[in-house]
Amino acid sequence: MEGYLRALFKNRISILSLIIILFVIxxxxxxxxxxxxxxxxxxxxxxxxxxxGEFPFGTDxxxxxxxxxxxxxxxxTLLAGLVAIVIGAVLGTxxxxxxxxxxxxxxxxxxxxxxxxxxxxxxxxAVVIVAALGPSLNSxxxxxxxxxxxxxxxxxxxxxxxxxEKEYVEAARMVGEKDSSILMYYILPNCISPIIIMSTVYYxxxxxxxxxxxxxxxxxxxxxxxxxxMTAEGREYLLFAPYxxxxxxxxxxxTASAFNxxxxxxxxxxxxRLHMR
Amino acid sequence: xIREILQNQEILLDIKNLILNFYTNRGQITALDGxxxxxxxxxxxxxxxxxxxxxxxxxxxxxxLIPAPPGKIVQGExxxxxxDLLKIPETxxxxxxxxxxxxxxxxPSTSLNPVFKVGDQIIEAIQLHQKLGREKGKRKTVEMLEKxxxxxxxxxINRFPHELSGGMQQRIMIAMALSSNxxxxxxxxxxxxxxxxxxxxxLDLIKELKKDIISSMLLITHDLGIVAEICxxxxxxxxxxIIEHAELKTLFKSPLHPYTRGLLDAIPKMNAxxxxxxxxxxTLPDLMKLPEGCKFNPRCPHQMEICLKKKPExxxxxxxxxxxxxxxxx
Amino acid sequence: MNQILIETKGLKKHFAIEKGKNAxxxxxxxxxxxxxxxxxxxGLVGESGCGKTTVGKTILRLIEPxxxxxxxxxxxxxxxxKRELRHFRINMQMVHQDPFASLNPAMTIKxxxxxxxxxxxxxxxxxxxxxxxxxxxxxxxxxxxKNRFPHEFSGGQRQRIAIARALALNPKFIVLDEPTSSLxxxxxxxxxxxxxxxxxxxxxxxLFISHNLSITKLISDKVGVMYVxxxxxMATAEELFKNPLHPYTKALISAIPSTDIDSKSxxxxxxxxxxxxxxxxxxxxxxxxxxxxxxxxxxxxxxLLKVNGEHSAACFLSD
Numbered sequence: 001m002e003g004y005l006r007a008l009f010k011n012r013i014s015i016l017s018l019i020i021i022l023f024v025i026x027x028x029x030x031x032x033x034x035x036x037x038x039x040x041x042x043x044x045x046x047x048x049x050x051x052x053g054e055f056p057f058g059t060d061x062x063x064x065x066x067x068x069x070x071x072x073x074x075x076x077t078l079l080a081g082l083v084a085i086v087i088g089a090v091l092g093t094x095x096x097x098x099x100x101x102x103x104x105x106x107x108x109x110x111x112x113x114x115x116x117x118x119x120x121x122x123x124x125x126a127v128v129i130v131a132a133l134g135p136s137l138n139s140x141x142x143x144x145x146x147x148x149x150x151x152x153x154x155x156x157x158x159x160x161x162x163x164x165e166k167e168y169v170e171a172a173r174m175v176g177e178k179d180s181s182i183l184m185y186y187i188l189p190n191c192i193s194p195i196i197i198m199s200t201v202y203y204x205x206x207x208x209x210x211x212x213x214x215x216x217x218x219x220x221x222x223x224x225x226x227x228x229x230m231t232a233e234g235r236e237y238l239l240f241a242p243y244x245x246x247x248x249x250x251x252x253x254x255t256a257s258a259f260n261x262x263x264x265x266x267x268x269x270x271x272x273r274l275h276m277r
Numbered sequence: 278x279i280r281e282i283l284q285n286q287e288i289l290l291d292i293k294n295l296i297l298n299f300y301t302n303r304g305q306i307t308a309l310d311g312x313x314x315x316x317x318x319x320x321x322x323x324x325x326x327x328x329x330x331x332x333x334x335x336x337x338x339x340x341x342l343i344p345a346p347p348g349k350i351v352q353g354e355x356x357x358x359x360x361d362l363l364k365i366p367e368t369x370x371x372x373x374x375x376x377x378x379x380x381x382x383x384x385p386s387t388s389l390n391p392v393f394k395v396g397d398q399i400i401e402a403i404q405l406h407q408k409l410g411r412e413k414g415k416r417k418t419v420e421m422l423e424k425x426x427x428x429x430x431x432x433x434i435n436r437f438p439h440e441l442s443g444g445m446q447q448r449i450m451i452a453m454a455l456s457s458n459x460x461x462x463x464x465x466x467x468x469x470x471x472x473x474x475x476x477x478x479x480l481d482l483i484k485e486l487k488k489d490i491i492s493s494m495l496l497i498t499h500d501l502g503i504v505a506e507i508c509x510x511x512x513x514x515x516x517x518x519i520i521e522h523a524e525l526k527t528l529f530k531s532p533l534h535p536y537t538r539g540l541l542d543a544i545p546k547m548n549a550x551x552x553x554x555x556x557x558x559x560t561l562p563d564l565m566k567l568p569e570g571c572k573f574n575p576r577c578p579h580q581m582e583i584c585l586k587k588k589p590e591x592x593x594x595x596x597x598x599x600x601x602x603x604x605x606x607x
Numbered sequence: 608m609n610q611i612l613i614e615t616k617g618l619k620k621h622f623a624i625e626k627g628k629n630a631x632x633x634x635x636x637x638x639x640x641x642x643x644x645x646x647x648x649x650g651l652v653g654e655s656g657c658g659k660t661t662v663g664k665t666i667l668r669l670i671e672p673x674x675x676x677x678x679x680x681x682x683x684x685x686x687x688x689k690r691e692l693r694h695f696r697i698n699m700q701m702v703h704q705d706p707f708a709s710l711n712p713a714m715t716i717k718x719x720x721x722x723x724x725x726x727x728x729x730x731x732x733x734x735x736x737x738x739x740x741x742x743x744x745x746x747x748x749x750x751x752x753k754n755r756f757p758h759e760f761s762g763g764q765r766q767r768i769a770i771a772r773a774l775a776l777n778p779k780f781i782v783l784d785e786p787t788s789s790l791x792x793x794x795x796x797x798x799x800x801x802x803x804x805x806x807x808x809x810x811x812x813x814l815f816i817s818h819n820l821s822i823t824k825l826i827s828d829k830v831g832v833m834y835v836x837x838x839x840x841m842a843t844a845e846e847l848f849k850n851p852l853h854p855y856t857k858a859l860i861s862a863i864p865s866t867d868i869d870s871k872s873x874x875x876x877x878x879x880x881x882x883x884x885x886x887x888x889x890x891x892x893x894x895x896x897x898x899x900x901x902x903x904x905x906x907x908x909x910x911l912l913k914v915n916g917e918h919s920a921a922c923f924l925s926d
Contacts, residue, residue, distance in 0.1 A: 167704075174669065176697075474877050477858075547863075554795065
């Protein structure tokens, strides 16, 4: 274990990514205790102030403190991404397990069904789901979860297909294990590793999606602070108050990239080891 | 030294105090812990040991094929034909590899390029080291294939590796390796991946070739039976050290080191009376957590106090018979 | 004591590969008749691809045979449905070749050995733990380590754990599929000696599958030699090596590299290669490589016939 951590630290980008991730999480968890301004409180007299002293990131058109909105927005974005991938992981893992284990017609049905899902341009899919459920944080979490689902399913199915042929599964059958026990105790626990690694990358996508959908007005609604929403609001003022768009967009970019790089580094690190015993 | 002069044997390969480390995420592993090995001209030396003893690594070190991170040769010299192979430039080493020193590997199916015809692969080797044109190269290839006992060589040169059996693939490897008339052939577990009857064919072939093309050979294996068939001298390795070496008959008839004795006992005898097989208690040590003193001491039936503290040196116990064991230290 | 425990009649397993134009059938096991007596070790030897592992797995119905019958103490195994078979499996177990792949990396040793006991409800709660401890002790593994995971053990230790698992259900019959092939030479003896000891202690019957003739001869009472899906010869271990009848058996025995430096026995070198199981030669499948080939051998396939006593061979030379 320590070996992996040590190797992780050797890569400069990994270190940077880890720092950014810890910073953003720290911001989300501890930020509200430090930031005194209420993100929803408007100060019409102080509107559109550039970043200075009292308002480190400036104020927006309604006089709200951008910094505190960023902090509270962090919570929303990070949480939205998390719930989304949990939904995707649970559904996708279940489908992948069934598909890979039973193969044949069941496998075909599930995989072709998921192919249909993947064939949809992802925005179209999100729009369809949100249109059905109404624009809100919950809707986009479900939409992103459903969108992530086929990726998890494919990943798990691949693992199951190879694990299924292993001798310890055959041994399990010899001692009388039922199919459901084999899936639960023999196959699933040995799939977890790739699931976790890919989740970091899928999480990056989820955060991006959540912000993008909110940016388009399909997700979190104003006045709730959320990076995507704030970016959308900032568009109008790009020419004379660029910081309004800059900060939320920067945070989305940095956070998603950081998770992406971390996921890549983890995958490179753990992949060859997965093949060694 | 005296023996060499007396028996008029020239040294072809001389490895002096070779130390090789691997630096991994889990820590440092000393794969070779000071190897001293001499190989004489026209001799077949068997290098024997179990998993992790470093025998293959020794061969790869001679060929300078150890990946440089994570591996690093920390100390030592490998003299071949008068030059220290570890000090010559890479361009010169490339001429040595496949030219003066050839190697055949364990898994013939992965040593041959699957997308090229077998004949082309041999011709390439010939052209590289002997600077012959394509036509001459093709003729030499057919000649080599005949020498290694391939049926219908003119047809075989147009085949792809996957069309041939394991035994035939290994013959191709041997043909390729011997095409440059190397001074030294290194064979790393050449028959381990083959069936018993195919192994017999290949061993028979090697014995034949020893009479004419193969001059000196370093045979690496875990199978003492194969060593007994082909080799003149044997060196036994254990976790990165050579713990015994001697002439073939001497080693088999009067092994000195307890590990060698254990290995010989572990071979099932055809005329055994009981349902019992010899073994060495314990397991091979984790290369990260090697015992103090003699690395074999936890498993040794003759363990003494000194074995726990001091690592034994390889000494000439009897004439021509070397062992690294405190039982024989002067 | 002299009763037959396992018997197979005309056991066949064919695998269909590819469909349509390139359709081919692999005759992995092509008609095996053997019988194993209670308390005996039957050694099944052959080179890679001869079908010996498939025979072992078919007897246990881990792979369903294409044809033929399998009897376990008279019970027709193929007549059992899935549920009955699951229950019947208490009587027969398997030890796999690769100790690094036969133990679930995500389970502790305690669970690996304990699960079979729990599934078949042979004990509950604390009793399970006691049984696991006893089994570990029987295979010389410290019971204090039962909360460790497989990767924390060496190859030899893992194989012993696999043996403990096989014993957990008190089976009468165990198929050992190359149990020492993946282990270092110096450690193989630990496993072989353990198996011999356990056989006596628990009155077990073994099917010992291997490509290593020397070890097979050491541990077996009766030996069967397989060649591309069929039995070439069958005899007691002693008899087979003293007086081999089939030319393939002779070649196999002479191919073993000997450490007896003084012996100057001439080697029988077979020409050619093992035929592909999808493209078998007509008549005797060994004839293309045989030094004693007769015209009859190219036309008809010899049957495995008794030559004397327990010794049978499938060769026209010994008819």
